[in-house]
Each structure stands twice: as C-alpha cells, then as structure tokens.
Amino acid sequence: MPEIRGYATHAAGAELLAYRYEVGELGADEVQVRISHCGICRSDLHLIDNDWQVSKFPFVPGHEIVGTVEAVGKAVQKLQPGERVGVGWQSGSCGNCTWCRSGKENLCPDSQPTCVHRNGGFADAVRVPARFIIPIPEALESENAAPLLCAGITVYTPLRTYGVSPASRVAIVGVGGLGHLALQFARVFGAEVTAFSTSPAKEEEARAMGAHHFCNSRESKGMKALGGSLDLIISTVNADQDWSAFLTTLRPEGVLCLVGAPSRPLQIPGSLLIQAARTVSGSNTGSPLALAEMLDVAARHKVKAQTERFPMGRVNEAVAKVRKGAVRYRAVLAN
Ligand SMILES: [Zn+2]
Numbered sequence: 001m002p003e004i005r006g007y008a009t010h011a012a013g014a015e016l017l018a019y020r021y022e023v024g025e026l027g028a029d030e031v032q033v034r035i036s037h038c039g040i041c042r043s044d045l046h047l048i049d050n051d052w053q054v055s056k057f058p059f060v061p062g063h064e065i066v067g068t069v070e071a072v073g074k075a076v077q078k079l080q081p082g083e084r085v086g087v088g089w090q091s092g093s094c095g096n097c098t099w100c101r102s103g104k105e106n107l108c109p110d111s112q113p114t115c116v117h118r119n120g121g122f123a124d125a126v127r128v129p130a131r132f133i134i135p136i137p138e139a140l141e142s143e144n145a146a147p148l149l150c151a152g153i154t155v156y157t158p159l160r161t162y163g164v165s166p167a168s169r170v171a172i173v174g175v176g177g178l179g180h181l182a183l184q185f186a187r188v189f190g191a192e193v194t195a196f197s198t199s200p201a202k203e204e205e206a207r208a209m210g211a212h213h214f215c216n217s218r219e220s221k222g223m224k225a226l227g228g229s230l231d232l233i234i235s236t237v238n239a240d241q242d243w244s245a246f247l248t249t250l251r252p253e254g255v256l257c258l259v260g261a262p263s264r265p266l267q268i269p270g271s272l273l274i275q276a277a278r279t280v281s282g283s284n285t286g287s288p289l290a291l292a293e294m295l296d297v298a299a300r301h302k303v304k305a306q307t308e309r310f311p312m313g314r315v316n317e318a319v320a321k322v323r324k325g326a327v328r329y330r331a332v333l334a335n
C-alpha cells in the first residue's frame with residue numbers, strides 16, 4: 001500500500017506528531033498532489049483545537065496547498081503529472097445544487113473542506129478531486145501563492161461580489177494575514193483604500209501595501225472624519241469591535257462584510273441599518289473558477305503574500321508563532 005507522511009494532532013489542542021497513513025488506489029476523479037508548500041491559516045488552529053466540534057483525530061491540518069501533480073485518476077483530463085497546482089479550503093461539493101450549478105461551489109450546503117474528515121496539507125502529499133485543483137500561474141512563487149488559496153480568495157470575493165471599481169471607497173479592518181492581501185487587492189481594483197487598525201505601528205506597511213489612508217479605529221476623531229464616506233468595509237479581524245462606529249462610516253447602501261468571525265454576537269442598532277439602507281453581510285472563500293481568476297489577477301498585478309517560511313518538520317514552532325499573532329503576515333510550511 002502506498003502511504004502519505006504528514007503531521008497530525010491526536011487530541012484537541014495537542015502538538016502535531018509525525019503521522020503516516022495508507023492510501024489505496026487513486027479514485028477515478030482524484031489527483032494526487034506532491035506538496036511543496038502549505039500555508040497555515042487561523043482555521044487550521046480552530047480545527048486543531050476542535051473549536052467547531054467537527055475535527056476527527058488524528059487530524060492532519062492544511063488547506064493552502066501548492067505542489068505538483070503526481071498522479072491522476074482514470075477519468076481526469078487536462079491535468080498532467082508535473083503540473084504546478086494549488087488546493088484551497090474546499091475539496092468537494094454536491095455538484096447538483098443551485099450553487100454548484102451556478103459556479104458558486106463554495107456556497108454548496110454539502111461543501112467539503114480540504115482538511116475536515118479528510119487529511120490535509122501538512123504532509124508530503126494530498127489527494128483531491130480534480131474539480132478542486134487550481135492551476136498556479138507561472139509568475140507566482142509557490143511560497144507566496146499558498147496563502148492566496150484561502151486568505152487571498154477570502155478577501156478577493158467580497159471585492160467582486162460588491163462590484164468594487166475606481167469609483168469605490170473601500171476600507172479594510174485589520175492589517176494581518178487577510179488584511180495585508182485585502183489592501184493590495186482593493187488597490188488593484190482601483191478603489192480609494194483605507195486601512196483600519198488599532199496598531200499605529202502598522203501604518204507604514206499598510207500604506208506600502210496599498211492603503212491611501214490609515215485610521216486608528218480606537219480614535220473617534222478619525223472615525224468621525226470618515227462619517228458616511230465608505231462603500232464597503234471588509235472586516236478581517238476576530239476581535240470584537242465597535243460595530244456602530246464602523247457602520248456610521250458607511251455611505252447610504254454601504255456594506256460591512258465580515259470575513260473574520262468575532263467571538264461575540266454583533267450589537268447593532270437597527271436604526272443605523274435602516275436610515276441609510278446599510279447592509280451587514282458575510283463572505284466565505286470562493287469557487288474554483290474564482291480562485292483561478294484571483295490567482296491570475298495576483299500574478300498580473302503583483303499582489304504578493306508576505307510570508308515567513310518554516311520547514312515542514314518545524315510545524316509546531318510555526319503553529320505556535322501563528323497562535324501568538326507574531327507572523328508577518330502568513331506562515332508557510334515547506335517540504
Ligand atoms: Zn483558511
């Protein structure tokens with residue numbers, strides 16, 4: 001039996017240990033990818049800790065995967081061994097529902113994540129249905145491409161959903177793993193870009209990544225000055241915020257879109273939504289088609305994940321650093 005070697009945690013919150021698992025014959029629709037790089041996402045930590053009560057142990061995390069096609073199943077066309085490809089958060093969907101049929105597989109009620117009830121990318125290889133394999137444009141380095149497959153698409157999708165254009169004023173809450181990519185993409189879309197952060201030390205970097213303006217969201221003066229001016233706010237943070245203050249910075253019909261999940265339910269006065277027909281929304285990753293488009297945009301417009309590389313064998317050190325929020329801005333494991 002062939003086997004795949006990776007790292008698994010055997011109980012909620014435990015260290016990752018070297019782990020081998022046997023694989024049988026490759027499924028007709030499957031592709032085996034030899035992994036060169038795998039990013040570490042916040043969701044991996046939530047799954048390691050079983051915060052969402054869906055993790056099965058032993059659990060192999062990892063869903064920002066870049067590698068090369070090693071083998072393809074009998075029914076797979078258009079993918080050749082040696083081709084460089086990526087795999088993101090999703091690795092399966094029903095294929096039949098309204099969402100799958102309209103090219104929004106990420107919204108399928110039966111969506112299957114790459115590392116939930118499947119073994120993920122903290123390993124030397126992974127098996128994924130061909131539908132969810134995304135070619136990587138030549139111009140992107142594998143290490144920088146990996147975080148785009150979850151973090152990148154997560155912030156790219158709302159820019160597309162809400163039709164961001166050069167006429168738009170867009171703000172990004174949080175300059176971190178997601179936020180540093182959101183600033184770059186928003187700038188590429190032609191918007192006037194504001195970075196909201198509570199760390200004044202990040203101002204210079206935020207501006208270098210595309211922000212025209214920087215606003216410390218704890219300072220009411222700056223928030224007031226923005227009053228009623230923004231079309232779209234993408235919030236990438238998990239910390240609870242003064243959501244009312246953010247809503248007042250939105251123009252009529254403006255949207256506050258969450259891609260990071262705050263721990264507590266949002267406290268929002270209805271009047272702030274009603275008066276100016278504002279919307280609070282959420283967004284999750286993107287379809288395979290959207291992923292391919294996002295990578296193409298990143299390649300052509302030089303959107304680049306700022307990464308910190310760790311050898312796969314130092315996975316625990318890397319995970320610990322991500323937990324501390326000390327990585328600038330995305331950790332990537334390399335084989
Ligand atoms: Zn992720």
Ligand SMILES: [Zn+2]
Nearest residue numbers: 094097100108
């Ligand atoms: Zn479906």
